[in-house]
Amino acid sequence: MPHLHPSCRLLLCLLLVGLLLLLAQEGMAQKKPVTKPDTTIVSDTTRRFEDRVMQNLRELSERKTIMGKLLSAILDFTPETEPLLNLDAELIExxxxxxxxxxxxNIEVISLDAFGYSIQDTARTPRNWLEKTGNFFHAKTKKSLIRNKLLFESNNILEPLALVESERLLRQTDYILDARIIVDDRTTTxxxxxxxxxxxDVFSLGGSGSFTPSSGSGRxxxxxxxxxxxxxxxxVTYRFNKQDTPRPWEFAGRYSIENIGRSYITADIAYIxxxxxxxxxxxxHRDFYATNTRYAxxxxxxxIEERILLPPANADTIPTYGKLGYTRHDAWLGRAFKFKTYNLGYEPRGRLIIGARIINTNYNTVPTENYQSNQLYLGSIGYSVRxxxxxxxxxxxxxxxxxxxxxxxSVTAGYENGTLYSRRxxxxxxxxxxxxTNQGYFYANVSYGSFIRDSNWEQGVMELQSLYFTRLYENGNWKLRHFLQTRATFGINRNPEELLTINNNDGLRGFNSEFLRGSKRVTLSYEANLxxxxxxxxxxxxxxxxxxVAWLSAGNKTSPLKNKPYTALGFGLRFRNEYLSFSTIQILFNFYPRLPANEDIRGFKVYPVSRPYYDFTDFRFERPGVAEFR
Structure with missing residues (x-):
């Protein structure tokens, strides 16, 4: 057998494991949903206290006083009707x-306003002045826009998966809170x-802001x-009275038009x-938005002009930066193929997908000699089950x-034609x-990518990630869920200025250090939401x-797990109104037992944040690309 480079053997192993997983996914028999058992998470005393408080507030809201009318307007004592969930997608199909x-x-579209209406009970209407006022300032989604989201049309044949996928696409739309698609059994033949x-709808107008009284700066x-x-x-975002910067203000503006016509093409414009x-x-851009999408x-x-952090010299105590400026043209095209089936009532979810991409990058300002203008040609082939x-x-x-x-x-291969050198x-x-439903959710991902120049593998990166969350533990109106995430990023023969951090969502929540950097990183995160x-x-x-917990190290042969880890512990509150477009509001109180030397970071801090720390990864085929090192 001819000798293979270790990285080649790694790629072959990844492909073999992936093919076995896909075969197992296609052949796995579906099981009936298991009813979740009740689990006690709060004491009976706490439960009785909650009932007494809610009963007292309900009685106050029924009084014909100013306080009673106010409580009636801002509090809702009607129990929510929870939809039937935890359903296997194949059973729904x-x-x-x-x-x-x-x-x-015929297709009848019922578009409900943001406040006072229920998707479970369409007869429900706004009951107080607060809900009516909110709807007055809200522009309800046009029915034509909802129809454009559907994967089926009037007077056409209904394809498999069209109902299930259309409901999911509507529900994942930013300005729609929830959606249901129902076949009218009374008229079905x-x-x-x-x-x-x-x-x-959600109340689509929203925003956020911050202000620091001591400096007068804000956003x-x-x-x-x-x-x-x-x-x-x-x-639009505007920052003002910024301190220790060349200019006291900053501006960012974006404009998106999604699903132009029925094409599912989205236009994005940004000025920052x-x-x-x-x-x-x-x-x-147009994604593989549904399982049966053929083209993307x-x-x-x-x-783009940006400032990047450069590697420090031995005696440096102040971070050094370099300027990077470039113009990039980017285009790609993908095609999905499904395998034939002789069962007209079954739509296979597996898709074979191929894609090609061209990226032309011209640098006008570079901080080091490791940047070159180039044309990058990429091609990918993959198999996806969603x-x-x-x-x-x-x-x-x-x-x-x-x-x-x-x-x-998926496998990606490409060729970079640069002004200084070329490589694969x-x-x-x-x-x-x-x-x-009775065990929870588990996700795992392994990826590897590297450039090859003159038989030398360079700017390589290996990533491993897993996410697990438990089932929902319930006791009355109290609900508890646990999250556990692990991430590992290993840079292989990276350029000196390409370094990792453990700041914020990259490692420790609320943490920020300009000196603590490396080429290998391992993080472990646990969270409990009540x-x-x-x-x-x-x-x-x-x-x-x-x-x-985060480990960090530098060098190709140094394991980050041999170093002492940095940790963050915390607790806090999380607020969200599902009827509004505002992000989830979090106020976290963080404590860092260990801090790096020469860093002005408080060991205990309040950390307001709206961005979620965890997120799902969909199994749609993405554009061909180079593995990111970040």
């Missing part, structure tokens, strides 16, 4: 199998049917997720003018959420996820406790 290939006669589509962000109900999404980062970009692609241009489950209380506070499961394996690229990735029954003005409350 089987419900609609008897409707496959029937003709769709052997060869035709009528469909009812019910959607509920204001305004966004509209559904301008005039047309699906346009403008967003910050002290150390400037961007002008425009893109048109994108084209665009971007001009399915979705429904659940709640994952990243939301009660809304229906779609959990992606399945498997994907080779990469591979394997990922899978499983979800069981969802309470308390609500004020529609904002639901959850408590969070977490622990983060």
């Amino acid at each position: 089987r419900e609609y199998e008897r409707h496959n290939y029937k003709v769709v006669r 052997d060869d035709s049917l009528d469909v009812i589509v019910v959607t509920k 204001i962000t305004l966004r509209e997720l559904n301008f005039l109900g047309l699906g346009h999404q403008p967003e 003018d910050q002290n150390y980062y400037r961007e002008k970009s425009a893109f048109l 692609g994108a084209a665009g241009i971007s001009q 399915k979705y489950f429904k659940d709640r209380y994952l990243f939301g506070f009660g809304r229906t959420e779609d959990i992606p499961t399945g498997s994907i394996v 690229y080779l990469g591979a990735s394997v990922a899978f996820a499983r979800y069981r 969802y309470t029954p308390f609500s004020f003005l529609g904002f639901k409350l959850a408590t969070v406790a977490f622990a983060d």
Whole structure:
């Protein structure tokens, strides 16, 4: 057998494991959902106290006083009707199998305003002045926009998966809180049917901000997720009175138009003018948004100027930076193929996908000699199996959420034609996820990519990631879920200025150090979310406790696990109103037992943040690309 480079053997192993996982995914028999047992997480005393408090507030709200009217307006004592969740996507598909290939006669779209309406009970209407006022200032989603999201049309044959996938696409739209697609059994015949589509909006106008009294600096962000109900999404951010920067103000603006016509093509425009980062970009893109999507692609241009952190010299005590400026043209196209099936009632979820991409990068300012203008040609081939489950209380506070499961394996090869030198690229990735209602969710991913120049493998990166969350433990209106995430990034023969950090979402929440950097990183994170029954003005409350551990090292032969880790411990509160477009509001109290030398970082700090620390990874085929080192 000819001798293989270790990296080649690694790629072959990844592909073999991925193919085995995909075969197992396709052949695995579906099990019936298991009913979740009740688990006591709060004492009876706490439960009785909660009941007494809610009963007293309910009685006060019924009084014809100013306080009673105020409580009646801001508090909702009606128990929520929880939808049927934890359903296997394949079981949902089987419900609609008897409707496959029937003709769709009529499509009735019911678009509900953000406040006072229920997708479970369409007869419910706003009951107080607060809900009515909110709806007055809200532009309801146009029915034509909802119809453009559907994968089926009137007077056409209903394809398999069209109902299930259309409901998921509506629910994953930023300006729609939830969606249900119902076949009207009263009018269904052997060869035709009528469909009812019910959607509920979020209040699309939102924003955020911050202010520091001691310095007078702050930030204001305004966004509209559904301008005039047309699906346009403008967003602007303005920072003022910034300290220790060349200029006291910064501006960022973005504008998106999603799903132009029925093409599922989205247009994005961005203009960012910050002290150390400037961007002008425009893109048109179309993803593999549904399982049965055949074509995807994108084209665009971007001009970027930024400041990057350079590796310090031995005697340096002050961070050093370099300027990087470039113009990039980017285009790619992908095509999905499905295998033939002789079962007309079954739509296989596996897809073979190929893609090609061209990236032309011209540098006008470089901080080191490791940057060169180039044309990068990439090609990928992969196989993906996608399915979705429904659940709640994952990243939301009660809304229906779609959990992606399945498997994907892909191989990417390419060639970089540079002004200084040319080289090849080779990469591979394997990922899978499983979800069981009585066990929870588990996701794992392994990927590797590297450039090859004159038989030397350079700028390589290996990534390993796993995410596990438990099932939802419930006792009355109290709900508890645990999260556990591990991540590892190993740089192989990276350039000196390419370094990793453990700042914020890259490692330790709320942590920020400009000196603590390396080429290998391992992180372990645990979080417990306790969802309470308390609500004020529609904002639901959850408590969070977490622990983060991060290891960091430099050099190709140094293991980060041999070094002493850095840790972060914390707890805090989390607020969210699912009817508003505001991000989840978190106030975390963090403690860092160990701090790096020569760093002005408080060992204990309050950390307000709106970005989630965890997120799902979908199993849709992405554009061919180089493995990112970040």
